[in-house]
Amino acid sequence: MAAITISQLTKVFANGVRALRDVDLTIADGEFFALLGPSGCGKTTLLRTIAGLEAPNAGRIVIGERDVTRMPPGPRKVAMVFQDYALYPHMDVTDNIAYPLKIQRVGRAARRQRALETGSHLGLAGMMDRRPAQLSGGQQQRVALARAVASHPQVFLFDEPLSNLDARLRMEARTFLKRLHADLRITTVYVTHDQSEALALADRMAVMDGGVIRQVGSPVEVFQRPANLFVASFIGSTPMNLLDARVDGGLVRVGPDAASIPESARGLVQEGEPVVLGVRPEYAELHPQRVAESIAARVVITEHLGTAFLVDLETAAGPVQVVVSEESPPDTGDDVFVLTNPQRSLLYRRDTGELIGPASSLAGLATAAAR
Amino acid sequence: MAEGTLPAAPPAADTRWLVRAVIARVQLYVFIALVAAFFALPMAWLVLSPFDAHPTLVAGLAHPTLANFADMFRNPAVRGSLLNSVLLALGTMVVVVATAALAAYALSRVHVPGHNVILYVLLLFSSVVTGSAAMVPIFLLAYDLHIINTITGVVLVLAGGLLPAAIFILKDFMDSTPASYEESARVFGAGPFQILRDIVVPLVRPGLAVIAVWSMVTVWGNFLTPFILLRDPSLTPASVQIYSFYSAGGTANLRLISTFGLLYTLPVVVMYLVVQNRYGFRFYGGIKH
Amino acid sequence: MPPGVPGGAASAAGLSRRWAVGFLTPAMLLIGVFLAFPAIWTIYLGLTDFRLLGPQALHTKFVGLGNYQQALTGGDFLHSLYITVVYVLLSAVIGQCVFGFTLAWVFRQWKGPLRRVMESLIIVAWIVPGSVVAFLWLAYLQGNIGPLTETGTLNTILGGIGLNWWLQLPMLSIVIFNIWRGTAFSMLLFGAAIQAIPPSYIETARVAGASGWQLIRDVVIPRSRGHILTNLLLISLWTFNDFTPFLLTGGGPGNQTQFLPVYVYQQAFQQGALGYGAALSTLVLLINLLIALAYMRILKERR
Numbered sequence: 001m002a003a004i005t006i007s008q009l010t011k012v013f014a015n016g017v018r019a020l021r022d023v024d025l026t027i028a029d030g031e032f033f034a035l036l037g038p039s040g041c042g043k044t045t046l047l048r049t050i051a052g053l054e055a056p057n058a059g060r061i062v063i064g065e066r067d068v069t070r071m072p073p074g075p076r077k078v079a080m081v082f083q084d085y086a087l088y089p090h091m092d093v094t095d096n097i098a099y100p101l102k103i104q105r106v107g108r109a110a111r112r113q114r115a116l117e118t119g120s121h122l123g124l125a126g127m128m129d130r131r132p133a134q135l136s137g138g139q140q141q142r143v144a145l146a147r148a149v150a151s152h153p154q155v156f157l158f159d160e161p162l163s164n165l166d167a168r169l170r171m172e173a174r175t176f177l178k179r180l181h182a183d184l185r186i187t188t189v190y191v192t193h194d195q196s197e198a199l200a201l202a203d204r205m206a207v208m209d210g211g212v213i214r215q216v217g218s219p220v221e222v223f224q225r226p227a228n229l230f231v232a233s234f235i236g237s238t239p240m241n242l243l244d245a246r247v248d249g250g251l252v253r254v255g256p257d258a259a260s261i262p263e264s265a266r267g268l269v270q271e272g273e274p275v276v277l278g279v280r281p282e283y284a285e286l287h288p289q290r291v292a293e294s295i296a297a298r299v300v301i302t303e304h305l306g307t308a309f310l311v312d313l314e315t316a317a318g319p320v321q322v323v324v325s326e327e328s329p330p331d332t333g334d335d336v337f338v339l340t341n342p343q344r345s346l347l348y349r350r351d352t353g354e355l356i357g358p359a360s361s362l363a364g365l366a367t368a369a370a371r
Numbered sequence: 372m373a374e375g376t377l378p379a380a381p382p383a384a385d386t387r388w389l390v391r392a393v394i395a396r397v398q399l400y401v402f403i404a405l406v407a408a409f410f411a412l413p414m415a416w417l418v419l420s421p422f423d424a425h426p427t428l429v430a431g432l433a434h435p436t437l438a439n440f441a442d443m444f445r446n447p448a449v450r451g452s453l454l455n456s457v458l459l460a461l462g463t464m465v466v467v468v469a470t471a472a473l474a475a476y477a478l479s480r481v482h483v484p485g486h487n488v489i490l491y492v493l494l495l496f497s498s499v500v501t502g503s504a505a506m507v508p509i510f511l512l513a514y515d516l517h518i519i520n521t522i523t524g525v526v527l528v529l530a531g532g533l534l535p536a537a538i539f540i541l542k543d544f545m546d547s548t549p550a551s552y553e554e555s556a557r558v559f560g561a562g563p564f565q566i567l568r569d570i571v572v573p574l575v576r577p578g579l580a581v582i583a584v585w586s587m588v589t590v591w592g593n594f595l596t597p598f599i600l601l602r603d604p605s606l607t608p609a610s611v612q613i614y615s616f617y618s619a620g621g622t623a624n625l626r627l628i629s630t631f632g633l634l635y636t637l638p639v640v641v642m643y644l645v646v647q648n649r650y651g652f653r654f655y656g657g658i659k660h
Numbered sequence: 661m662p663p664g665v666p667g668g669a670a671s672a673a674g675l676s677r678r679w680a681v682g683f684l685t686p687a688m689l690l691i692g693v694f695l696a697f698p699a700i701w702t703i704y705l706g707l708t709d710f711r712l713l714g715p716q717a718l719h720t721k722f723v724g725l726g727n728y729q730q731a732l733t734g735g736d737f738l739h740s741l742y743i744t745v746v747y748v749l750l751s752a753v754i755g756q757c758v759f760g761f762t763l764a765w766v767f768r769q770w771k772g773p774l775r776r777v778m779e780s781l782i783i784v785a786w787i788v789p790g791s792v793v794a795f796l797w798l799a800y801l802q803g804n805i806g807p808l809t810e811t812g813t814l815n816t817i818l819g820g821i822g823l824n825w826w827l828q829l830p831m832l833s834i835v836i837f838n839i840w841r842g843t844a845f846s847m848l849l850f851g852a853a854i855q856a857i858p859p860s861y862i863e864t865a866r867v868a869g870a871s872g873w874q875l876i877r878d879v880v881i882p883r884s885r886g887h888i889l890t891n892l893l894l895i896s897l898w899t900f901n902d903f904t905p906f907l908l909t910g911g912g913p914g915n916q917t918q919f920l921p922v923y924v925y926q927q928a929f930q931q932g933a934l935g936y937g938a939a940l941s942t943l944v945l946l947i948n949l950l951i952a953l954a955y956m957r958i959l960k961e962r963r
Contacts, residue, residue, distance in 0.1 A: 014482070051558050074560025086555035090573040099569070100559035151559055399766070403778065406763065410781045412813060413800040413840065417792065428799040428812045466690070474687035481680035493691060498894070499952055500699045503901040503921035504944040507928045507937040508698035508705060531694025534687050563679050592789035595903045595921075599929065614791045614907055617798070632792045643787050 002064030002154040002187060003029040004050065009059030011045055011211075019045040021211040023059070027204075030185040032178075034202035036195055038234070042211040043191045044159055050189060051080050051157050064154060074103070079148035080157040083164065085140050087132035093119060093143050094128045100151035118150040119143075122180075138169045145180065156188040162197060174200060195235055199223060207231045217359070225264075225346065229276060229353040232346070238281045238310060241320045244350065245277040252277050252347065255316030257295040259340045264357035265347035274350040281321040283344035286311065286330060287337045294337035295320070299330045313338065417636065420629035427625070439630040449631050451605060452612035455522065456635070459597065459608050460587040462526040467533050467586045468579055474534075475541035476571060480553070490539055497535035502595045510599050522606060525597050529590050537582045544578030545571065577649075584646045588639050609635045699945055706939030712932040720935070727939030737940065739915060740923040741947075743831070744900060747919055751838035752899040753892060759839060760846025760891075765876065767847075768854050779847075786844035794907035797837050801825035830909055830916045837908065838899060846891050853887035854880060893955035897948060920944055 004027040011020040019042045027033045035043040048054045050061060052073030061069045068076045079100070087096050094115045101111035119128050122142045132140055141161060148156055161177075162170045178201055181188055192198050198205045199219040206216045207230075215227040226232035232240045243254050247269045251258040254277060261269070262277075269275065287294060297313035297320060309329040313320045313336070320338060330336055347356045415430035424434035443449050478486050502509070509528055510519070518524030552574065556566050572579070594610045601607055607615070613631055617623045706727055710720045731737040763782070767775055785793070802812030802825075815823070825833045857880065865879050881888070903921045905911070911918035911926060918926070924944065928937025 051554075053554050053557065072560075073558045074562075076558075078558060080555060080558040082551040082555055084549060084551055086549070086551040088552060088570060088573075090576075099556070102569075103556070103559050103561045103565065157558075402766065407778060407781065410778075410785055410840065412817075413793075413796050414781070414785065414788075416799055416813060417788075417796055428802050429816045430813045470687040470690060473683040477680040477683035481677065483680070495952055495956075496691075496695055496699070498897055499945060499948040500695050501897070501901040501948065503903050503924070504941055504948055505698045505702065506921075506924060507934055507941045508702035509694070510928075511705065511710075511934065511938075512694070512698055512701065527690065528694050531690045534691050535695070538687060588787065592787075592791075594789075594791050594907065599925075610789055610791045613795070617795050618907075618910075628795060632795065636788050636792050639787055639789060640784060643783070 003027060003031075004155065004187060004189070005060075005062040006046075006050070007060045009046070009049065009061065010057050011042075011049055011054060012057050018211050020049065020056070020059075023211075023213055025206060025213060025216065027187060027189060029187055032181050032188045032190065032201055032203045034190045034192060034198035034205035035208060036192055036198040036205055036234075037208035039193060041208040043193075043208045045211075046208070047080075047157050047159055047189060047191045050155070051078055052076050076155075077153050078155040078157055079151045079153035080159065081144045081148050081161045083160045085132075085144040085161075085164075087140055087143055087147075089132055092129045092131055093124060093135070096132065096143055097147045097150050100147060104151070114150055115146075118146045122146045122149070137165050138173060141165060141173055142176070145177075149180070149184070154187065156186050158188065158190040160192055161190075162192075163194070170197075177201060196237070207234060209234075215359075221359070224344075225355060225357075225359060226278070227355050227359050229278075229348050232278050232348070232355075236280060238321055238323065241277075241279045241281060241284070241322075242348075243277045243279070243315075243317045243320070245275050245317070247271055247273045247275060251293060254295050257316070258293055259295060259345070260293045260342045262340075262345040262347045262357070263342050268356050269347065275356070276348040276350050276353075277340070278346040278348060279320075279340045280344065281310065281323045283341045284320075284322045285339045285341070286322055286324055287339055288330075288334075290337050291339055294339045297336055297338050299332050299334045299336060301332060302329050417629065417633055420625065421633045423629075424626075426629055439626045440634075443627060443630045443634070446627065446631075448604070448607075448612055449609075449627070452607050452609045453635070455606055456591055456608040456610065458522050459525055459529070460590045462522065463529045463533070463590045464583050464586045466526060466530040467537050468583050470530070471534055471537035471541050471582060472572070472575075472579065473567075475538045475545055476567060478538065479542050479545035480550075490535075490542070493535035494539055497532055500532070502532070502593075506595065506599055509596075513600050519600055520603050520606065522601075525600050528596055528600065529593065533586050533589065537586065541575065541578050541582060544575040548574045580649070581646065584642050588642055591639055702938045702941045702945065705935060706942045708935040708938075710935035710938070712929075712934055723935065727936045728943075730936065731939060731943065736915070736918075736923065737943075740918050740920050743917070744919045747831070747835065747838070747905075748896050748899045751835040752842065752895040755835065755839035756842045756846045756895050756899075757888070757891060760843045761850045763843065763847045764850035764854055765880075767851065782847060783844045785840055786842065790904045791907055793837075793841060794904055797833075797840075797908060798826070801833055826909060827913055830913060834905055834908060834917055838902070838904075841904070842895060842899070845895060849887055849891045850884065853884035857883050889955055889958055893952065896951055896955075900948065900951065901944070920947075 004025075006023055006025040006027075009020050009023040009025075010018070012018050023042075023046060025046075035046060037043045045054060049056050050063075052068065052071060056069065059069070060067060063076060063078070088099065091099065094112055097115035097119055098106075098111040101114060106114070116125075116128060119125060122145060124139065124142055124146060127135060127139065132143065135143065141164075144161070158177075162173050165173055174197060181201075190198070190201060199222075202219055204216065204218050205222055207214045207222060209230050215222055215231045217225075217227075222231065223235055226235055226240070229242060233242060245252040245254045245259075247253075247261070248258065249271070250261065252261055252275060259277060290296070295315050295317070297315040300312040300314050300319075302312070303310040305323070308323050308326055311322050311324055311330060313322060315338070322338060324330075348354060349356060412430070416428070419430050419432045420426035421439055422435055422437065423432050424436040424438065478490065483489070513519040513524045513528065516524070518527065548571070552570050553566050556570050561569065592610060594614065597606075597608050598611050598614075601611070609631070613628065613635060616628050616631070707722060707724060708720050709723045709726070767779065788796075798812075800812050800814055802815070814825070823829065861879050861883065862875060865875050870878065901921055902919070903925070905917050905919050906922045906925060909917045911922040920940075921944070924937055924940045927933050927940060
């Protein structure tokens with residue numbers, strides 16, 4: 001088991017694409033760390049560079065006490081689970097799980113024994129002599145996990161391991177992974193483009209974009225206090241409303257209306273400063289009459305989300321979405337007023353896109369202090 | 372409609388259509404019968420004569436016997452030439468499969484700038500530089516390298532000609548196996564030869580089988596290269612031996628030629644059928660020659 | 661090569677450039693020595709009067725373009741070239757290609773064991789070793805004159821109108837032989853091409869009322885153009901370089917079937933004129949190259 005320290009890591013591909021730019025990152029021993037970002041953001045390249053499948057152009061990678069930057073993959077003692085699992089179709093489950101041990105020159109009897117133990121532990125006991133083609137997607141995924149576990153690595157590297165499963169199996173596998181990590185406490189780096197996976201599984205996570213890490217933090221921090229406009233627009237099942245605004249006499253002016261300044265930004269902005277007001281659809285209320293510091297809007301359409309309604313609104317400052325409880329959906333065409341929650345809303349500087357105020361919420365700070 | 376009842380006065384147009392359809396059918400069957408005869412008749416002699424005690428040039432089976440086979444195996448030239456053919460076919464197959472697999476793997480997995488063009492040029496080369504076109508320089512090259520009149524010489528020359536197509540076909544197979552198989556083995560610490568042995572070779576086994584069978588069949592039937600490069604009768608393979616049986620002066624020994632011919636032909640047909648059944652027939656630019 | 665990475669960028673399998681070069685070397689060496697080098701060396705050899713035996717075997721002289729002058733003005737070479745081209749056109753470009761297409765078209769919707777038997781029969785003709793089929797056809801077409809004093813199967817069937825095919829009609833015999841021998845490849849290739857045409861194309865044309873011939877002309881041939889050109893390239897090259905005529909007729913009677921490969925062999929190995937033979941080899945290589953490049957060019961334009 002080992003911590004991972006990455007410093008100044010840069011990777012430029014032969015075709016000139018800069019996949020990683022001066023990435024600095026520390027992953028603690030035993031931590032479940034998620035790398036999240038849109039496709040092409042460099043998250044997979046970062047994972048493959050940690051594995052040793054890509055050679056960085058500059059920078060350092062340290063796993064445990066060892067500088068592995070120039071080391072081939074084998075001696076790094078990492079195990080990787082691929083998106084397509086990479087189970088060898090010509091080997092049965094036992095041989096697949098035992099293959100890393102064969103490379104480590106573990107004797108045949110011993111490695112079959114360990115494969116069987118690991119396989120049983122992961123619920124594969126009855127299918128040890130099947131070929132991968134005879135297994136379901138979920139079972140294949142578990143064989144790939146078992147193979148990684150059996151090799152006793154210092155670090156697990158997961159490259160979107162759940163993306164080939166259907167929705168129901170994905171939930172199961174997610175719980176399974178979480179339990180496995182709780183059992184083994186092996187440092188885990190987990191690449192995904194699915195934010196719900198990252199939020200559900202990770203102790204901490206990094207959001208990447210364009211080869212750069214845009215924010216590192218716990219899922220709660222990243223969700224509640226996105227550090228910049230990119231993360232703000234990327235995280236959240238319904239995207240955050242981002243409204244161009246201007247600081248005006250203790251309020252933020254949005255078009256002809258105004259909203260109160262988010263608490264975390266108070267005292268940190270200057271009069272007249274151009275800002276962006278960020279309000280999650282879940283953290284705003286709709287009122288049928290004008291209330292103080294609310295934004296006038298007209299209902300364009302409402303969508304039923306099951307336990308709530310998503311209301312699409314048109315304001316003078318642009319479209320806004322608000323989630324309301326299932327009891328009181330407004331009708332299309334209604335004139336309503338949007339009231340933001342100053343404890344939950346956020347303010348960004350319009351020129352830099354950076355969050356105004358502390359990067360961690362109070363909850364986030366509390367978690368960090370407990371560590 | 373019950374059997375025997377006539378259809379109730381069908382419109383005239385329908386009858387014409389029916390007649391035309393019947394004529395088309397008959398034409399089709401006559402055509403197929405002619406095609407069958409065209410292809411089967413020359414072959415009939417090879418299938419029948421080995422089992423006839425007194426074969427003539429006409430295909431037939433007047434005096435059935437199996438004695439021809441016993442007689443043939445007593446002929447030292449037959450035994451020796453078949454053994455030489457086996458050596459040539461196996462030797463060339465081993466060289467082609469081993470070197471083509473290594474080369475195809477390298478080309479498939481390491482990005483060499485313009486490797487497709489290189490491969491294409493090699494393929495062009497192998498279809499242009501045929502045995503017939505290059506018989507003179509190949510003979511002189513073998514002579515200067517002191518591999519004339521040796522099985523090794525023929526093996527190397529034939530392997531050189533077969534390799535471009537073999538590499539091309541195998542690269543296709545290797546390109547279609549996902550890179551994550553090898554990457555995964557690499558993360559576990561496997562080296563290049565280990566990966567080749569444990570992962571790549573088992574995965575492309577069908578491709579290797581295709582190359583192996585194709586090279587053996589091609590070499591087994593090849594006449595010109597051993598004919599030019601081997602002068603010592605004890606090294607002659609079956610393809611050249613059978614020619615000398617019927618091109619030499621005097622009366623041709625039809626019992627020997629037919630029996631030997633059948634025995635020499637069978638392995639090729641059997642190998643073809645095995646490949647056909649296991650892998651189906653696939654095309655790779657000039658698989659036969 | 662990225663800085664600081666020993667051995668260059670590693671590939672998926674961890675193959676560094678150095679490993680890759682090592683893996684490529686044996687094959688490239690074999691190809692270089694036994695395929696590429698002879699093709700280039702023959703250009704030099706063709707400029708000499710190298711002979712297998714006699715004084716020139718010891719003291720080879722440089723004769724410049726003398727061999728080429730001899731080839732292009734002597735008549736024998738031009739005769740061989742002419743009949744070889746006729747042979748390729750009749751037996752491969754017209755015979756195998758048209759016959760192969762016809763068979764593929766007739767067989768296309770015909771399932772069942774009989775079709776498999778027919779196809780196997782045609783394919784066996786293609787894969788039986790050349791020195792065996794040569795004798796089969798010598799026997800099959802044998803007339804009652806010549807070293808084999810009996811009559812072959814075909815003349816026995818034809819009865820009274822039997823001919824001594826190999827002596828009286830050697831060119832026609834050898835063309836028919838080559839159609840018999842090589843049609844399988846065209847049939848299989850066109851079979852695959854026809855299979856690859858989406859059924860909706862053919863059905864659309866049928867619904868529009870196209871006849872069989874219109875269907876072939878308007879749908880099948882345009883869709884199979886790549887296959888047709890590939891087929892023509894390969895069977896032309898193979899037939900042009902086919903050495904089986906030597907086994908059948910040895911070039912005779914006279915020089916009626918003295919196709920280029922046979923002529924080269926006779927000049928180089930029977931007459932011992934290796935220098936002249938090398939010059940002829942160069943010419944054959946050039947013609948092969950021209951055929952290959954011409955077809956490739958057409959292929960590229962059509963795409």
